[in-house]
Amino acid sequence: MTIYRAVVARVRPLTPSMARITFHGEDLAAFTSTGVGDEYVRLFFPHGADRTDVSLPESTENGGWRTPEGQPEAPVRNYTIRSARPEAGEIDIDFVLHGHGTASGWAAAARPGDVIGLNSPAGLYSPPADLAWQVLVSDLSGLPAAGRLVENAPGGVTTRAVLEVPDAAAVQPLPDRPGVRATWTYGGNGHGPSRLAELVEAAIPPGTDLTGGYVWVAGQTNALRAVRRYLRKELKLPAERFKVVGYWMPDGDTWTERYEALPADVRSELDRMWDNPADEPEDLTIRYEERLSTLGL
Structure with a gap:
């Protein structure tokens, strides 16, 4: 590095x-x-x-x-x-x-x-070789990445971006060309409840033909827990077909302090959740996030 x-x-x-x-x-x-x-x-x-x-x-x-x-x-x-x-x-x-x-x-x-x-930089977006369509969903924190992904969308790949920003004043121009479509919605972003999970489900409802697809979602970390569960557990997407990236957390500056205030046995329990190499990382993440939610984290 x-x-x-x-x-x-x-x-x-x-x-x-x-x-x-x-x-x-x-x-x-x-x-x-x-x-x-x-x-x-x-x-x-x-x-x-x-x-x-x-x-x-x-x-x-x-x-x-x-x-x-x-x-x-x-x-x-x-x-x-x-x-x-x-x-x-x-x-x-x-x-x-x-x-x-x-x-x-x-x-x-x-x-x-x-x-x-x-x-040195590192990237997370990693679509499959057979990419035919992609859905990009983010709040304001993920807008810079989503904007660049839209700009770099491969020709012949259908790209839909769904972007949650605080209000109409936060909308930014994005490329308008065949196969690329951006939809803007207002709310979330610390000004109200995040709608990221709702937006993902509306963009990729149950029963969607997932062949050749890839889903990238970024934004409020705790709101993405439901997104990850939906993509993995309900849609049954393989891990290589989606990427969910938490960018920020309400009261994030105190999150570590609150985590370290947990009893030692609880922190040990959380650490042990990652010890099973036979499990898929996405499934481990889901269980870990579910436990964090029960702890108010």
Whole structure:
């Protein structure tokens, strides 16, 4: 894994709820995009008031990172790459502006010259070789990835995107061409109950011919638990036919604190749930998420 130093080059408001920040820098000339539409990086933010002072971590031999001894630990958040232009040494990242949190607060005040760190990208979108149609569903947090996936949709593949945003002001232009269709709905996103599970079921109802299909869903993590169950248990989709990616959680900043406050035996029980290698990872995830739900997590 490589750690890059990136400098804000431009800030462009896209909608009242999202801004696009372009990063550049000598380091980014070596940035290698995976080309996968939902590729993401970890962003390392300044730890203090100086927006150019970032305690960049060091790569480790096992593919991780560590903070240099004696240096403060940088706040870290995961973000999708909206576009990458290695020839220009630039990448774009779209930030949701929701008025709270480390990343959103930083982005709201971003200006040219600000500095962050980021690591090598990884992608999750992985359609099967026989892809004939795909359904992409996300809330506002997944919109940058969904937008890039729509833009990169292969010719001859029917692509339907269903996008839940707070209101009409959050809608962004997406390609309009044969075989590609975007549907916008309003709600969720912390302003009301998420409708992601409902939207997935409406887009792929029981009885749908699933031959050649692929489903990608991203957004509010706890709302996606019902989505995963529906795709896996009701539609009986093989794991390689869908990807469900949690991007954010209500009160996410306290989630780890609440998890660590669980009794030791409960945390051990949760850890042991991953110990059966004979089970499919998606089935393990479903059982794990069901247990988290019973614990209020």
